[in-house]
Amino acid sequence: MPRSMRVGQxxxxxxxxxxxxxxxxxxxxxxxxxxVESVSSEAEVGSALLELRMLSQSxxxxxxxxxxxxxxxxxxxxxxxxxxxxxxxxxxxDIDVPDRAVRLELVGHRWKAAVATAIIxxxxxxxSSDPRWVFETATGDRLQHSAALLDRTLQIPSxxxxxxxxxDHVARGKSSSxxxxxxxxxxxxxxxxxxxxLQQHPLHGPIAVLRGEPDAYVTTLVEFxxxxxxxxxxxxxxxxxxxxxxxxxxxxxxxxxERGISVEDFxxxxxxxxxxxxxxxxxxxxxxxxxxxxxxxxxxxxxxAGEWVIFLPFSSLQEFSHDVAERLFQxxxxxxxxxxxxxxxxxxxxxxxxxxxxxxxFEALAAANEAKRLGWSVTYEVRDDMEEFNRVGYSKWYSPLxxxxxxxxxxxxxxxxxxxxxxxxxxxPQIAPHAVIPNGVRAETIAGGKPLRTRQAADHRxxxxxxxxxxHLTSSWFDWPMLVRVAQHMPEIRFEIVGHGLPKDLELPPNxxxxxxxxxxxxxxxxxxxxxGLIPFRDIPLTRSxxxxxxxxxxxxxxxxxxxxxxxxxxxxxxxxYDDAASFESQLRCxxxxxxxDEDLAELERFLSTVDWDSRARQVLAxxxxxxxx
Numbered sequence: 001m002p003r004s005m006r007v008g009q010x011x012x013x014x015x016x017x018x019x020x021x022x023x024x025x026x027x028x029x030x031x032x033x034x035x036v037e038s039v040s041s042e043a044e045v046g047s048a049l050l051e052l053r054m055l056s057q058s059x060x061x062x063x064x065x066x067x068x069x070x071x072x073x074x075x076x077x078x079x080x081x082x083x084x085x086x087x088x089x090x091x092x093x094d095i096d097v098p099d100r101a102v103r104l105e106l107v108g109h110r111w112k113a114a115v116a117t118a119i120i121x122x123x124x125x126x127x128s129s130d131p132r133w134v135f136e137t138a139t140g141d142r143l144q145h146s147a148a149l150l151d152r153t154l155q156i157p158s159x160x161x162x163x164x165x166x167x168d169h170v171a172r173g174k175s176s177s178x179x180x181x182x183x184x185x186x187x188x189x190x191x192x193x194x195x196x197x198l199q200q201h202p203l204h205g206p207i208a209v210l211r212g213e214p215d216a217y218v219t220t221l222v223e224f225x226x227x228x229x230x231x232x233x234x235x236x237x238x239x240x241x242x243x244x245x246x247x248x249x250x251x252x253x254x255x256x257x258e259r260g261i262s263v264e265d266f267x268x269x270x271x272x273x274x275x276x277x278x279x280x281x282x283x284x285x286x287x288x289x290x291x292x293x294x295x296x297x298x299x300x301x302x303x304x305a306g307e308w309v310i311f312l313p314f315s316s317l318q319e320f321s322h323d324v325a326e327r328l329f330q331x332x333x334x335x336x337x338x339x340x341x342x343x344x345x346x347x348x349x350x351x352x353x354x355x356x357x358x359x360x361x362f363e364a365l366a367a368a369n370e371a372k373r374l375g376w377s378v379t380y381e382v383r384d385d386m387e388e389f390n391r392v393g394y395s396k397w398y399s400p401l402x403x404x405x406x407x408x409x410x411x412x413x414x415x416x417x418x419x420x421x422x423x424x425x426x427x428x429p430q431i432a433p434h435a436v437i438p439n440g441v442r443a444e445t446i447a448g449g450k451p452l453r454t455r456q457a458a459d460h461r462x463x464x465x466x467x468x469x470x471x472h473l474t475s476s477w478f479d480w481p482m483l484v485r486v487a488q489h490m491p492e493i494r495f496e497i498v499g500h501g502l503p504k505d506l507e508l509p510p511n512x513x514x515x516x517x518x519x520x521x522x523x524x525x526x527x528x529x530x531x532x533g534l535i536p537f538r539d540i541p542l543t544r545s546x547x548x549x550x551x552x553x554x555x556x557x558x559x560x561x562x563x564x565x566x567x568x569x570x571x572x573x574x575x576x577x578y579d580d581a582a583s584f585e586s587q588l589r590c591x592x593x594x595x596x597x598d599e600d601l602a603e604l605e606r607f608l609s610t611v612d613w614d615s616r617a618r619q620v621l622a623x624x625x626x627x628x629x630x
Contacts (some may be wrong), residue, residue, distance in 0.1 A: 005148045019108070020119045023106075024125060025103055031095065036093075037120040037141065040116065040118075042113055046079050047082065047110075051074040055102065057460065090141055094148070106123070122525075135249060146244055147180060150251065154251065158321045162223065163224065165223075166251065166252045167208070169218055170212065170215060171245055173322045175211070179208065179210065181235070184230050187287055222328075261322060261329075267342040267347065275351055276306050276308050276309075276352040277299075278310045280364050280367060281314065284296070286314040287324065292551070295311070295385050298461060302621070306327070308327045310339065311324070313330060315333065317397065353377055355379045356373035360380070360566055372409065379408035387403070394476070407432075414620060415435075416439055417567040420545045421434060437510070440504070440549075441549070443550035462596075465592075467495055467592070469499070469518055470523065471531065479564075482580075487511055491512060495534075497513065498518050500517045530557060532560050532592060533551070533562075535550060535551065548566060548569070555611075560576070562584065
């Protein structure tokens with residue numbers, strides 16, 4: 001039974017080892033570092049152990065590959081360490097979670113009847129995927145974790161010209177020379193060239209070596225200049241046998257110098273015969289974790305395609321850097337005059353391109369005309385019905401007269417949906433060459449969602465009773481009354497709502513849960529349990545013209561979608577369309593009960609192969625070049 005013991009000034013609970021049992025959910029492929037404190041009546045080796053039960057979804061036991069301790073009675077186990085003079089002993093275990101495993105149970109056994117053993121407090125459990133590790137036990141003992149478990153992605157402080165990577169560690173039984181892989185990424189998660197000065201390993205790429213004498217605490221510092229466009233550093237531990245060090249403190253990245261590049265420098269650095277694309281938009285700045293809209297994603301895709309890009313967000317850059325990537329620069333609104341001064345000096349009579357992305361303001365119209373005077377071409381990109389946004393209280397700067405004038409100035413017009421294309425034709429019948437190029441999804445989202453689009457994932461979701469939504473929650477277009485009514489009719493279904501802008505004083509039934517805003521990494525764990533993704537919008541002109549980004553994300557996560565009619569969703573796979581509350585409920589029930597076949601999974605992969613942002617960028621550039629050649 002649980003008891004307590006005094007440690008210094010604190011009282012901590014203890015549990016007899018034979019009464020101890022702990023279960024935790026696990027994910028295949030992750031690595032666990034478990035620290036267990038115990039105390040025994042005698043310092044006798046082998047007097048108590050923990051049985052390690054790794055279980056599948058069905059509860060079947062799964063073997064732990066290469067686990068050194070196994071018996072016919074308890075299968076995999078770990079003896080608890082013992083200490084002299086009834087002192088506190090610390091047992092450390094590093095566990096690789098095998099395929100199909102979803103749960104780990106630790107079960108205590110008293111192995112020698114004459115020796116009493118108690119577990120102190122709860123074990124400390126750190127996962128390789130945890131954003132932070134715990135380095136202290138309940139009794140205050142200092143913990144170490146195998147460097148092989150280390151996998152950290154650290155953001156480079158904005159504006160830093162030089163950074164210092166700090167890794168605190170201690171060697172094991174011999175002098176440690178175990179390495180960690182150090183990889184640098186740009187703002188889009190694309191791996192950059194190896195850092196100069198680091199050793200190159202044929203299998204692991206650039207590495208930093210952790211050296212130290214046994215049991216001596218050491219700090220390894222890796223200093224490097226920040227390459228242009230770098231955003232993060234991934235530090236990944238490598239199993240190195242007896243030479244594997246143990247990490248003894250949080251890995252950190254400190255900026256040690258400031259850097260900056262002016263728009264003048266950026267424009268002047270562009271080779272004369274290369275194309276520059278200026279994108280003027282209502283979107284947030286590049287680097288925003290939860291608001292990567294079409295202009296942001298296409299800007300990144302244009303840069304990856306070899307174009308030079310200057311991105312003008314709607315407001316300030318907030319905490320984000322001007323220097324986004326090697327070929328991508330962003331500028332706040334209050335520095336736009338500096339941009340046009342630099343363009344007049346360096347980019348006159350060039351085959352450059354100005355794109356106004358759903359922002360036909362006075363300033364954008366003036367910029368479009370200035371671009372034409374420089375010999376550039378102008379494209380108007382229509383990604384939303386701004387008139388309808390204005391009607392429901394958003395985009396108060398909007399004027400139909402300005403949009404009509406932008407249509408007259410533009411050399412090409414691109415809309416995300418057929419409804420928007422038709423509206424532009426009614427606003428200006430003599431419209432320039434025009435095309436419909438829908439929205440898309442990041443290639444990283446498609447790749448990251450691959451495990452969720454497998455036969456195994458579909459079978460896991462087969463019994464799920466959870467559905468969800470990701471996006472803005474304003475009642476201007478989110479049909480809350482309908483969702484609440486349907487949720488009340490379907491109390492057996494859990495509705496998980498992710499996003500910001502939840503209306504005040506909204507009363508939700510107990511089966512509708514608001515989870516708040518989440519990053520894409522956080523969403524992966526949430527949507528793993530979703531059987532259907534929802535787009536429960538009101539059927540109004542504003543929504544009918546939308547091509548929803550979220551539907552592509554649902555598909556990338558292997559989730560069917562139930563949506564109001566909008567854009568071209570009636571032509572998409574894995575989609576059911578409703579027109580009122582009754583049909584929403586019936587379509588949702590159908591989506592919940594229809595099995596996912598192997599043919600369905602193959603169809604989804606074919607669709608996703610055509611809708612990443614790099615594919616959309618190629619479509620835009622091909623249309624621009626086709627128009628220029630006429």
